[in-house]
Every structure is written in C-alpha cells, then in structure tokens.
Amino acid sequence: MDLLTSAWNYFLNRQDLMFEVLKEHVNLVLWATFFTIIIGVPLGIAISRTERLRDIVLGSVSILYTIPILALFGFLIPIMGIGSKPALIALVVYGLLPVIRNSCVGIIQVHPMLKEAARGMGANNLQLLFRVEIPLAFPVIFAGIRTALVMNFSLATYAVFIGAGGMGRIIMQGIRTYNTGMLLAGILMVVITTVFLERLVGFVDNRIQKRFSLGD
Amino acid sequence: MTREISVELQNVSKYYGTEKVVDEVSFSVEKGEIFVLIGPSGCGKTTTLKMINQLIPHTSGNILVNGVDVTKLDAVELRRSIGYVIQYIGLLPHLTIQENIAFVLKLTKKSKKEQNERALELVETVGLQANYLKRYPRELSGGQQQRVGVARALAANPDILLMDEPFGAVDPLTREQLQNELLRLQESIRKTIVFVTHDMQEAFKVGSRIGILRQGKLVCLGTPMEIVRSEDEFVKNFIGQGALFEVLDTIPVLRAIEKDIPIVSEKGKVDLSDEKLKGWENIFVTNDHGQCLGYISLDSLNQDGTFSAGQIEPLPAGCSPEVSVKQAVEEMLWKGKTWLPVISEDEGFKGIVLFSSCADLLAEDRR
Numbered sequence: 001m002d003l004l005t006s007a008w009n010y011f012l013n014r015q016d017l018m019f020e021v022l023k024e025h026v027n028l029v030l031w032a033t034f035f036t037i038i039i040g041v042p043l044g045i046a047i048s049r050t051e052r053l054r055d056i057v058l059g060s061v062s063i064l065y066t067i068p069i070l071a072l073f074g075f076l077i078p079i080m081g082i083g084s085k086p087a088l089i090a091l092v093v094y095g096l097l098p099v100i101r102n103s104c105v106g107i108i109q110v111h112p113m114l115k116e117a118a119r120g121m122g123a124n125n126l127q128l129l130f131r132v133e134i135p136l137a138f139p140v141i142f143a144g145i146r147t148a149l150v151m152n153f154s155l156a157t158y159a160v161f162i163g164a165g166g167m168g169r170i171i172m173q174g175i176r177t178y179n180t181g182m183l184l185a186g187i188l189m190v191v192i193t194t195v196f197l198e199r200l201v202g203f204v205d206n207r208i209q210k211r212f213s214l215g216d
Numbered sequence: 217m218t219r220e221i222s223v224e225l226q227n228v229s230k231y232y233g234t235e236k237v238v239d240e241v242s243f244s245v246e247k248g249e250i251f252v253l254i255g256p257s258g259c260g261k262t263t264t265l266k267m268i269n270q271l272i273p274h275t276s277g278n279i280l281v282n283g284v285d286v287t288k289l290d291a292v293e294l295r296r297s298i299g300y301v302i303q304y305i306g307l308l309p310h311l312t313i314q315e316n317i318a319f320v321l322k323l324t325k326k327s328k329k330e331q332n333e334r335a336l337e338l339v340e341t342v343g344l345q346a347n348y349l350k351r352y353p354r355e356l357s358g359g360q361q362q363r364v365g366v367a368r369a370l371a372a373n374p375d376i377l378l379m380d381e382p383f384g385a386v387d388p389l390t391r392e393q394l395q396n397e398l399l400r401l402q403e404s405i406r407k408t409i410v411f412v413t414h415d416m417q418e419a420f421k422v423g424s425r426i427g428i429l430r431q432g433k434l435v436c437l438g439t440p441m442e443i444v445r446s447e448d449e450f451v452k453n454f455i456g457q458g459a460l461f462e463v464l465d466t467i468p469v470l471r472a473i474e475k476d477i478p479i480v481s482e483k484g485k486v487d488l489s490d491e492k493l494k495g496w497e498n499i500f501v502t503n504d505h506g507q508c509l510g511y512i513s514l515d516s517l518n519q520d521g522t523f524s525a526g527q528i529e530p531l532p533a534g535c536s537p538e539v540s541v542k543q544a545v546e547e548m549l550w551k552g553k554t555w556l557p558v559i560s561e562d563e564g565f566k567g568i569v570l571f572s573s574c575a576d577l578l579a580e581d582r583r
C-alpha cells in the first residue's frame with residue numbers, strides 16, 4: 001500500500017515529466033508505425049503477386065523479427081550512433097513482419113471470382129488493385145497494422161537504452177536511483193497506456209471488421 | 217436480308233498445357249439474338265464465353281467482335297464495351313448495390329450524377345425497388361442479387377451481353393420469373409446475348425439458337441426445333457425425352473393461330489360455294505362490332521346458307537393469347553377438343569387454334 005501511495009505521489013509531483021515521456025513515446029511509435037505502413041503495405045502487396053519474391057521477403061523479415069531488440073540496438077549503434085533515428089529503425093523492423101504478412105495474405109485471399117468480375121467489367125490493373133483488392137483486403141491489412149502498433153508501443157519502452165526517451169526513461173531512472181515509487185509509477189503508466197491503446201485500436205478494428213465484413 | 221454478325225468464333229481452341237478444353241469451335245451470333253451455349257459441367261462453356269471478352273486468351277483460331285479480331289483490340293476497352301454476367305453473380309461485397317451497378321461507369325470515370333441516375337434507372341429495369349440501391353449485396357436474396365448482376369452488365373449500355381448461368385443459383389420458380397423478365401426486357405433492348413446454361417428447358421425458352429458443347433467440341437448447333445430433331449445420340453440423350461413438347465412451350469400460341477377463319481355476319485348468310493369454307497366444319501358468327509357470337513356447324517345450315525340465331529352455338533372456354541402452344545395443346549387434350557378459341561381479356565376473341573396446326577408447327581423448320 002505504501003508503494004502505491006509513493007507511486008501516486010510521484011505521479012502527482014512529476015506530472016510534467018510524465019507527460020513529456022508520454023509525448024516522446026507516442027511520437028516515436030506513431031512515426032515508426034507510419035514508416036512501417038508506407039513500407040510494409042506496398043511491399044506486402046508486391047510480394048502477393050510472385051511466390052518466389054514472397055518467400056525471400058517474408059523469410060528475411062522473419063529472421064529480423066527474431067533478433068532480440070537489445071541485440072538490434074547493439075548492431076545499430078555502431079552504424080548510426082544513438083538517438084531516435086536508430087530507435088525508429090528498430091521499431092520499423094519489428095513492425096514490418098505483421099504488416100507485410102497481413103497485406104500479402106489479405107490480397108491473396110480476395111476471392112478470384114470477384115477479381116474476375118471486376119476484370120470482366122473492364123477494370124485495369126490499377127483499378128483492380130485500388131477498387132477491389134485493397135478495399136477487400138483492408139480488414140486483414142488493418143489487423144496487421146494493429147498488431148504492429150501495439151507491439152511497437154510496448155517495444156518503445158526499450159528506446160531509452162538507445163537514448164530515444166519514452167516511458168522507459170522513468171522505469172530506468174527508478175531502477176538506477178532505487179526510487180521504487182518512481183519505478184512503480186513508470187510501470188503502471190506503461191501498463192495503463194498500453195491497455196488503453198489496445199482497447200482503442202481494438203474498438204476501431206471492430207468497427208472496420210463490421211463495416212467490411214462480407215456477412216456470410 | 218443479310219444478317220449482321222456481332223460475335224463470331226472461327227475454329228477457336230483453348231489448351232491448358234496439353235489438355236484441349238475448347239476444341240475447334242466455330243459459331244456466329246447474329247445481332248439481337250440470344251445464342252445459348254449448353255452442355256454438361258466442365259464441357260468448356262465458361263471458357264468459351266470468357267474467350268469472347270478475352271478474360272481467357274484463346275490458343276488458336278479467330279474471335280471477331282463486330283467484325284474486329286479481339287486480339288487487335290485493347291482488352292480493357294473490349295471488356296468495357298461488353299456486358300458480362302459472371303457465373304455465381306460475383307457482386308462486390310464492399311460496394312452498395314448502387315456502386316455495384318455503376319461500377320463500369322466509375323471505371324470509365326463518368327460523373328457521379330450519371331452513375332447514380334443510371335443505377336436508379338437500371339435497378340428499376342430489372343424489377344427492384346430504388347430503396348435497394350443503398351443496401352449491400354449480402355442484404356439481398358439470391359434472386360435479387362442475380363437481378364443486380366444483370367443490371368450491372370447493362371450499365372454501360374453495351375450491344376453485346378455475355379451471361380454465364382445468370383439464373384443458376386435460384387429456385388425454379390424465381391428462375392422462370394427471371395427468364396420471363398429477360399425475354400420481356402430483350403423485346404425492348406434487343407441486345408446480342410451469348411447465354412450459358414446447363415438447363416435444357418432454359419435453353420429452349422430463351423434461345424433463338426442453341427449450341428451444344430461436349431468435351432470442348434460443338435456437337436450440335438441450330439434452332440430449338442432443329443436441336444430436338446437431331447439424330448445425334450449424345451444430343452438426344454442430353455436433351456432427354458419430352459424435349460419436343462418443351463419446345464412447344466417456347467412458342468406463343470399466337471404463332472399457331474389460324475389466319476383465315478370463315479366468318480359470317482349474324483344478319484348475313486353463308487355462301488356455301490365459297491372456297492374458304494373448304495376443310496372447315498364450322499363457321500364463326502360475328503355481330504356488327506366484330507365481336508364473335510359463336511359458331512355454327514356447316515352441316516346444320518339451311519340449304520340456302522341461311523341460319524337462325526338459335527342455331528348459333530356459344531364459343532367454348534378458350535385460352536388467353538399469352539399461353540404457349542404447349543399449354544393450348546394440353547388444354548385441348550384435356551377437354552377432348554380439336555380446336556380452341558383464343559380470347560384476350562381486353563380485346564375479346566382473337567381467333568382459333570387448331571390441334572392439327574399445332575402439330576404442323578413441329579414440322580416447320582423456322583421458329
């Protein structure tokens with residue numbers, strides 16, 4: 001009980017810092033997700049067309065995905081130094097797998113009959129992609145983005161190790177200074193914001209699935 | 217009169233690897249006719265149809281659309297100019313009915329206003345209410361979806377329609393209704409239609425000519441009447457017994473109506489030496505307004521051709537001019553008559569049909 005009170009007191013006294021780290025965190029995650037989407041979705045769609053390319057790309061992204069994040073930092077620091085740039089790159093690397101995979105699967109699972117109907121009415125390749133394939137694959141693509149976003153949000157706690165700030169800062173500092181109130185405040189903040197984000201995207205996802213569901 | 221050819225296949229073949237799924241098929245479809253392709257499952261109907269709009273490229277032979285070799289045309293433009301009703305309907309589930317119908321217009325970048333107006337017009341053409349426009353395909357019954365499929369194919373007002381089992385996925389009753397609506401619609405729009413089905417009755421009903429495919433080969437081609445007379449064993453088996461009678465079901469009774477029946481005014485007398493009376497047992501009596509009062513047997517007339525009102529027998533119950541020859545024949549067999557009056561609700565007596573003329577129709581070559 002004491003612990004909780006001290007965490008609460010810490011939070012009340014250092015609201016400014018809390019908001020600062022939250023801002024850093026959200027900023028980092030949003031940019032990472034943005035780049036994940038603009039790289040991952042087109043790449044996923046591209047590899048849905050050719051099986052050979054698909055195996056190569058998904059294979060290599062899966063390997064990257066298995067590297068522990070600290071090892072990835074260790075790899076990036078000699079090349080790029082510290083700061084938000086390498087942190088961003090690391091997050092993008094992890095976010096790519098679900099986005100690429102889902103974009104690819106989403107496009108592949110569009111029923112051939114529907115594509116044929118569209119082509120039969122005179123859709124050219126671009127129209128087929130933007131008017132039929134992407135809209136129909138969108139729920140699956142979005143599910144991939146959702147996974148990447150939530151994962152990046154919790155991974156971004158490690159960004160502190162590479163000097164990119166974020167909520168990890170409070171936890172780290174709490175550990176380093178044996179300030180259990182601060183540590184707990186940091187932990188609670190991460191947990192609560194993550195749950196909140198999870199809920200939020202879950203809600204949006206639900207709406208999308210409903211709107212786009214084929215109903216059969 | 218030379219007939220205009222809209223679609224022509226010349227020795228067209230399609231191979232998948234070494235498998236020949238369409239084998240040297242040739243036929244030509246005249247402008248404004250409904251040409252039916254029929255055959256057992258897997259015989260190559262869909263493949264043949266898709267080669268016409270080049271969804272599937274043919275391996276050899278020539279395909280001409282309005283006289284132009286399709287390989288010389290831009291495939292996308294070709295498809296936009298041909299209406300296509302895909303097997304299993306294939307409405308786009310993420311688009312409303314309105315967007316589905318106007319899909320081609322969207323592809324060709326027509327204005328939003330034009331898209332909406334056309335969708336409204338077509339949804340009514342195919343017998344749906346305008347409030348369906350805002351719905352999604354999953355909210356419609358199978359029959360309604362098939363109607364939308366037809367409306368969608370008509371959107372760009374193409375001269376040629378390709379229909380792949382357009383009424384395949386509905387119950388027999390709805391199917392018959394859709395067939396009737398198609399025929400009625402065709403009266404006014406006069407499209408050239410290539411129609412694929414595996415239902416012989418449907419083929420007889422909608423087809424002006426029918427081609428029967430078997431393992432990729434066109435084994436029989438002709439009018440329904442020619443098809444039922446085919447000596448080919450496969451064709452005989454395929455169309456089954458009773459096909460002849462089914463063909464009669466496709467012919468409106470008005471086609472069999474007698475053009476020159478003997479008539480006498482109620483106040484006049486019969487000229488017994490008239491050539492027109494040859495072969496007739498009865499003469500029909502009309503009043504001043506041209507209405508038919510009944511008939512008199514020629515034997516019961518007085519020597520000089522006069523008759524009294526009492527001799528006039530009333531017309532027996534007839535059939536409406538909308539029924540088919542088959543239905544009229546059934547009626548006669550049922551009542552044990554050799555003839556029936558045709559009576560329209562609005563115009564009254566239209567004439568009579570004779571059993572013998574109905575039989576003669578089968579002997580006739582053209583439809």
Ligand SMILES: Nc1ncnc2c1ncn2[C@@H]1O[C@H](COP(=O)(O)OP(=O)(O)OP(=O)(O)O)[C@@H](O)[C@H]1O
Nearest residue numbers: 232237255256257258259260261262263264303414
């Ligand atoms: N992409 C393909 N690759 C190989 N064979 C194919 C392909 N598409 C169709 N076939 C074969 O071609 C033949 C003709 O197919 P098609 O779809 O034209 O038949 P269909 O007459 O329309 O049959 P149904 O009445 O079942 O629709 C079939 O034996 C089918 O297995």
Ligand SMILES: [Mg+2]
Nearest residue numbers: 261262263303
């Ligand atoms: Mg087929």
